[in-house]
Amino acid sequence: MVEIEHRTERLGPAGEPARGAARRRWPWPRYMRAELGLRNYWYPALLSRQLGRRPVVLQMLGEELAFVRDGDGVYCLQGRCAHRGVPFSEGRREFPCTITCPYHGWTYDLKSGKLVAALTDGPDSAIVGKVRLQTYPAIERQGVIWAFIGDGPPPRLEDDVPPEFLEPGAYVGGRVFVWDGDWRVAMEGAIDPSHPFYLHRSAWLSTPFSMPAARGKHFPEIVDGRYLTYSTEVPLPVGDYPGLGRWPRVPWWKRKRLNKLGVWGALPCQSRVVNLNFNLPFETYSWYVPVDRAHYRWFTFLVARGVSGPRRWYAWLKYNLWLKWIYQGQFLRQDSLMNEVMAPFYLEQDGWLKERLHRPDVVITAWRKFVEENARGIQEPGCRG
Amino acid sequence: MVEIEHRTERLGPAGEPARGAARRRWPWPRYMRAELGLRNYWYPALLSRQLGRRPVVLQMLGEELAFVRDGDGVYCLQGRCAHRGVPFSEGRREFPCTITCPYHGWTYDLKSGKLVAALTDGPDSAIVGKVRLQTYPAIERQGVIWAFIGDGPPPRLEDDVPPEFLEPGAYVGGRVFVWDGDWRVAMEGAIDPSHPFYLHRSAWLSTPFSMPAARGKHFPEIVDGRYLTYSTEVPLPVGDYPGLGRWPRVPWWKRKRLNKLGVWGALPCQSRVVNLNFNLPFETYSWYVPVDRAHYRWFTFLVARGVSGPRRWYAWLKYNLWLKWIYQGQFLRQDSLMNEVMAPFYLEQDGWLKERLHRPDVVITAWRKFVEENARGIQEPGCRG
């Protein structure tokens, strides 16, 4: 278990938002700088179904990147031609395994990023061989196109993506959305142990469940040097709050008890929830990929491992008819809305310094410390391919 | 009567917009700094009908503020939870006279702003009592929710709101709009003596009226140390303009003579017009409340004092069927449109230094001087609750 700092305790006197001094004491400087994300990781870039025969140019970690399908491969390279900066979204395919800029016919090898022809300058063009675009390793697995945004040779995909997610036949379905907000706030929300039993009380899926008032202390721990998770004390079904009274009042028809969820966070921006209350052994995997400093791309997947035959059909139906809408659509959307409305606080109002944390945020400070100490790299603003 | 400075006279040679030097000579430095408004005053925040059972979060004087109804009271506190910055627009009511943040259940006392529970951290949460939100005094009177945006104990509402406006039974109806523009420009337009007889010539209400060409000199004065008003010379019905000729040409059907309007301005951003040409003793009260530096919230009310019985019904009908649309809707909208199109000049093009004033602007410079010398405080950008 990592040693946890209760940041709240170290803040100024109650009610006084810490200034000046706090900036110097902020205990996670790399984390604070990482508004564009962490470098040298595999990230989901697109769902397979989003990339057809036309290239797609999108923004990730503040970089404009082009994704191209060619033959059996997928390729990722910087999003604009080196000549005059035209993006490859209108790029054409004149030769195998190349992409050609629509403006003057500069043609690049998809694997190396090298300029292999400047068509309108003729076969004897002197610029050929003198220009090379940034490329990133890309691969298609489990219905997703992944890119390694980093330098040097990449690790194996399994080093960054949980092997359970990649298990053949486990994938059930995924959705992707771009939301306003800071990716770190979104990722912290995904592993935050204290909001689920308050925010999500109003979700449709929560209707039959009796939710506890609180869960006492939380104990974060690092598993395999790779995942951050936590255990908790026994939940308190109803609390007697000093000066206020008993809470919550539980109506008679809220009788179902919740499973003990398992929540895991992993670098660079991935969360996993197991032991969901869905009859089948569904697991949620999400990524909160920075787009730029004010937006993130949220991938969320349901996976059912070890389910075959008719139960597999049942899982597919349950996902497409029910969970896709009621869980990924409404339940998890509550989190995204929180991230969106927090955005001005964190992006414009110095929220990282003004926030006040409470006891369950020990999991979040553990995560910040984990990132601080283990992130392979910080994406700098100048990293645009 | 205050001593008036004719700023025009002190500018550089004709046609030369003053620069550099002018910035130093700008005679009203506090006024110029007050782009977010004046602090320590009662302001209208909402019409009563705009605040129901759900909290409303809005921006005033550059601050995000939450307004909440609870029992018979209205409360005003800073707009975001101190924990992670979630705004209270989705706040819930778990206990009387409190508001609870929807994300993690932080619960605040509406009167004191004190954190009284962190529901998801349980009854023994250590953060309770250590956090306090900014609150402002709020009160509901005459169909309006008022907030004292300032520090320390507030004055009586009657010290800032004209008692005539608060007279029981006098209120007829009000509207509120948010417009682009600087609140100071809007407020200056409200007391400006020279535009009414030019800009509003094209208003529908002006159709039967013969409007004078000009009104010669204006004499501003301060009444009761509280209101700025002015008197004028006898209006000039038609003028003979050198090199141009006689103006205006008055068609035969424009024969009605205008009443002598009474116009009053008061701190912080309030205007009053009496002796309107509406048969009944209607009076107009307006507030131009800063939202942020580029927007203001315009409250405009009609009041009829000393009118009872059937004439009260007549006033109500005349307002709702006619004046609401033709006066507040079209006539006064001409002013708002001017404020909107002036916005780039004052907000981006150094208009405060480039403007050239003429003789009737003596009323406006008197107002600036009055604000300069009497404003209780200037709202600074950092005042965000």
Place this chain on the structure above:
Amino acid sequence: MVEIEHRTERLGPAGEPARGAARRRWPWPRYMRAELGLRNYWYPALLSRQLGRRPVVLQMLGEELAFVRDGDGVYCLQGRCAHRGVPFSEGRREFPCTITCPYHGWTYDLKSGKLVAALTDGPDSAIVGKVRLQTYPAIERQGVIWAFIGDGPPPRLEDDVPPEFLEPGAYVGGRVFVWDGDWRVAMEGAIDPSHPFYLHRSAWLSTPFSMPAARGKHFPEIVDGRYLTYSTEVPLPVGDYPGLGRWPRVPWWKRKRLNKLGVWGALPCQSRVVNLNFNLPFETYSWYVPVDRAHYRWFTFLVARGVSGPRRWYAWLKYNLWLKWIYQGQFLRQDSLMNEVMAPFYLEQDGWLKERLHRPDVVITAWRKFVEENARGIQEPGCRG
């Protein structure tokens, strides 16, 4: 012929975008500063049909300008009243050859820009004669309203607008659009010799034409000290590109040969294309007038000189039924779209320093050098009337 610098050769090692050092070596400092355009030239401001009885206020070269018709003349003056900055778009006409601000009746002489009355201040207003607005010479010729944006006495219109364009009866039709992008990038695209035979392959007008692969070397030259044009080597119909193969593959139905186009560029931002493939002697004239640093106003005209009688009718019909849509609408729009998508590269991503040029860009570097050495003036940000 001007001496041409192959900028590509002078850049850093292949694949390395030049930084720091390159900024010092950028060979065209005036050109680089000219993001708001070149000063002291005649520019097209509006098509005649766009200016009716109401004034039009628009932005050109970063200045807000008002255009007014009065009697037989057109006038151009700064867009806002000197008093409080109200734009003249709602200006009224109270006296001949004047414009009156709608707010307080300040009345300006259209020819001189002098304040000749402040109506609401009466005939004895002391401000009259002390204020003068910036004016620019304006003239209406060939269906276009032209303004000389500069200081001092203007040259003849024919010095800046090609006399062929002004030839009586030559005008066929014109269109105007505002696009996102840098005017310089748009103008460079207009004289760029290498994109037409790649980008426009996909235009409908190109369907029957066999387009060459490349055109080898280009030889820019200055004609009459006024126009930049270029000649080329014999086009290469099909090329054998090392490592890639033969290109293009020409289908049997693409058999028509292209005329040898003549392309000319002229200061400040004008292009001309002759010998178009349209049976009739059509010529294209375009202007890329800066609006602000991120937008330009594109005027494009077709002219047919020496065509009279029934052929004139044929030209009119061919333009209105066909070329207006298929050439100005779709073919040339391909260029505008390129300019739009390049905008982030040049406006936000340091494109002027990161771009890599190839051999045909010799025409563009010749143009840059021509502008650098011959531009009468650079429009500075402070030039707002």
